[in-house]
Amino acid sequence: MYLGLIIAFIMIFGSIWALLTDNLFKAIVIFGIVSLSSSVMFLLMQAPDVAITEAAIGSGITTALFIFTYKKLEDRKDER
Structure with missing residues (x-):
């Protein structure tokens, strides 16, 4: 029972953190x-x-x- 509550807290905290972060790569990792x-x-x-x-x-x-998509976008940014 407690394990489910801990995982639910991680999911809620991670979702809010992914929404509020400015770093796109960090948001992708948190999404994972x-x-x-x-x-x-x-x-x-x-x-x-x-x-x-x-x-x-x-x-x-x-x-x-x-x-993969993020890395491709970063490569295109570097070309400009």
Whole structure:
């Protein structure tokens, strides 16, 4: 029970922190942490299939795609 409350606090705190930060890369990393926390929460709610999907797509592929896009934008900024 307490573990669920701690994870919920991490998710809420991380979401607010990602919204308020000025650094885009930091916001992307925090988004990945919130998504990974969400997959742990699904696991605690005894939904392992949803947890695996959230871990793979939500925190894995989506975060990697955001970081790749961020790096491409930084490269274009440097060219100008």
